[in-house]
Amino acid sequence: MAITVPETIRRTATAGERQLFNTLKEYLPDDYIVYYEPEINGKRPDFVIIGPDLGLIVLEVKDYVKSSLFxxxxxxxxxxxTSGEQTTVKNPLLQAREYMFHISDRLKKDANLVNHEGKYKFKLKFPCGYGAVFTRMYQKDFIEYQLYNVVEPGMSLTRDEIDPSHELFDEEVLIEKILNMFTVPYRLREPLTYEDINAIRYHLFPEVRISAEFKEPIPHQDHLLLSLHDIKTMDLHQENLAKQLGDKNRLIRGVAGSGKTLILASRAKLLAKEHPDWKILILCYNISLAQNIRHIINNMFEEQRDLFDFDFEIEEGPEKEIKHNIEVFNFHAWIKNKLKIGEHHIPSIIKLLDEGNAILPQYDAVMIDEGQDFEKEWFQLVSRLLNPETQSLLLVEDRAQDIYKRKRSYVQDTGLDFRGRSKILTINYRNTAQIVKFAWDFYQKHSELKNKIVERGFEGEIIAPQSTKRKGPEPAIIKRNSFKQEMMEVVKIMKRLHTDNKVPYDEMIILYRVKRSKNADYIATIKWALAQADIPYYWITESAVAKRNYKKDDGNVKVSTIDSSKGLDFQAVFIVNVDNMPFALEEDPEREASLLYIAMTRAQNYLSLSYSGESEFTTYLDEVREKRSRVIRLREMHR
Structure with missing residues (x-):
């Protein structure tokens, strides 16, 4: 079964389009992607098919009947x-051909997607083809009316070739015809890689772009070929969700690392594009997360520019703000700067709004990240400032990361019913399988909510994560005699990751629970160890100003409390001083389990937990270390 984007076809699609959509979805291979009516730089072909062993095919669909042909x-x-008048249109096959050239002309400007030697130098390294589909005409009609004189048999499909209920339908014939819809048919010697298909999606669909690294362009004739590396895009599941969330109020519940923030940002960008006159608001709890979302949104709009218009002679300067109609705030900054009120004013403001005695800004769409952290009254305030005609409220949450234990009913808090309007994301894309299992095993062991863990549900349950197939090293557990020794080991690992594994320093973060105790100044030791190792760092949680000025890609290792790391991710995460957890002054031990789970799931590839004292959590880590040692001893005995 092929992957379709969107997952389901729109209600207003013609019966013929619906038939073809379902047939392609059912009968094409699992690794094929079928796009229905994608917008590609101002053009909107009916279907675009991408397959590793196929290349790219454009299909134009027509519901013509034989009596309509003059x-x-x-x-x-x-x-x-239908009114009996005559109209002249372009030959459907010619129309599909023009769409195909429109697409291939864009793709062949990318050095990654063209041949660099031989007869087809600087031509696409995969074939692009096209065809026309006639959903209400049969092969016998084409023969009777001699339509094959103007539409090549190999470049067209008729009703009996796409309708599985028809006696002449043959799955093998359908696939064979699609595989040969090229002016000069040929098969790929080497299938397109995951990176190739990602690059194609990156160029054709700007809305899925996350980032890419630009290298020196390659000269070719009178123009330059783009040279892009480390291309990152939304995966197909995330793309589908962002594009097909639907209107009005929606709820996304997902595990850590499932791309919730990315989907939220992409949804905001899509709405901004569709409704440039709308006021769109994104809210979250943390200052640093708000700054990170601003950066994502800014990058998305920057990435959506026409890549082929870039001036490579201009040197990179500081990040500039891209103009758009999306505002991003943490909640307290929003009420202070936009509403000019404090949190204690919220109940009275809600009362005045209900009585019609207050005027505050109204938003056409509101999106709330980490919704589990919001108070009941915050939701009540936000919902009253939402345009009642649009009711476009998107809530995103993961209750395993609920460190503030807000009690709520979204129906009561917002006045909107989310039943039947929610999506659940169970796949963790951020972390390796080893990190996902390690973090989830810990959470299940120490969370009082473990009996509420379910695979599916609406409100009140914790979602169990499923990992992607991405593998990596087991999380490191480091035990030392003092915090100073602990930090010396941490900076040694940082140096090794940076030198041997080429992990940038700004892709590393040190997370701590408390900055000092009566016997130790942990922050001072962290700063000392980093300085001794000549590792540049930025202390995110030094102050509110530092949080607001946070920028990930500045070349510095980050240092932060666990609380402020929510929503962020790094290639390497070092959780230090774990013996201070559960924190003695924290009244709610459940919060501590959630906090450490959050910290662990910030790590994409490398996770390290270190300690030099004893606590409930370090006792658990000692047990894990001992189990690992036993496994190693058993393996050595059986060699």
Missing amino acids: QINQDTWTLYT
Whole structure:
């Protein structure tokens, strides 16, 4: 079964489009992607198919009946309309061909997607083809009316070739025809890689772009070929969700690392594009997360520019703000700067709004990240400032990361019913399988909510994560005699990751629970160890100003409390001083389990937990270390 984008076809699609959509989805291979009516740089072909062993095919769909045909030739077709009048249109095959060239002309400007030697130098390294589908005409009609004189048999499909219920339908014939819809048919010697297909999606669909590294462009004739590396895009599941969330109020519940923030940001960008006159608001709890979302949104709009218009002679300067109609705030900054109120004013403001005695900004769409952290009254305030005509409220949450234990009913808090309007994301894309299992095993062991863990549900349950197939090293557990020794080991690992594994320093973060105790100044020791190792760092949680000025890609190792790391991710995460957890002054031990789970799931590839004292959590880590040692001893005994 092929992957379709969107997952389901729109209600207003014609019966023929619906038939073809379902047939392609059912009968094409699992690794094929079928796009229905994608917008590609101002053009909207009916179907675009991408397959590793296929290349790219554009299909134009027509619901013509034989009685509507008046006069046809290679270029134009004259048809009778339903009112009996005549109209002239382009030959459907010619239209599909033009769409195909429109697409291939864009793709062949990317050095990654063209041949660099041989007969086809600087031509696409995969074939692009096209065809026309006639959903209400049969092969016998084409023969009777001699339509194959103007539409090549190999470049067209008729009803009996796409309708599985028809006696002449043959799955193998369908796939064979699609595989050969090229002017000069040929098969790929080497299938397209995951990176190739990602690059194609990156160029054709700007809305899925996350980032890419630009290298020196390659000269070719009178223009330059783009040279992009480390291309990152939304995966197909995330793309589908962002594009097909639907209107009005929606709820996304997902595990850590499932791309919730990315989907939220992409949804905001899509709405901004569709409704440039709308006021769109994104809210979250943490200052550093708000700054990170601003950066994601800014990058998304920057990435959506036409890549082929870039001036490579201009040197990179500081990040500039891209103009758009999306505001991003942490909640307290929003009420202070936009509403000019404090949190204690919220109940009275809600009362005044209900009585019609207050005027505050109204938003056409509101999106709330980490919704589990919001108070009941915050939701009540936000919902009253939402345009009642749009009711476009998107809530994103993961209750395993609920460190503030807010009690709520979204129906009561917002006045909106989310039943039947929610999506659940169970796949963790951020972390390796080893990190996901390690973090989830810990959470299940120490969370009082473990009996509420379910695979599916609406409100009140914790979602169990499923990992992607990405593998990595087991999380490191480091035990030392003092915090100073602990930090010396941490900076040694940082140096090794940076030198041997090429992990940038700004892709590393040190997370701590408390900055000092009566016997130790942990922050001072962290700063000392980093300085001794000559590792540049930025202390995110030094102050509110530092949080607001946070920028990930500044070349510095980050240092932060666990609380402020929510929503962030790094290639390497070092959780230090774990013996201070559960924190003695924290009244709610459940919060501590959630905090450490949050900290662990910030790590994409490398996770380290270190301690030099004893606590409930370090006792658990000691047990894990001992189990690992036993496994190693058993393996050595059986060699």
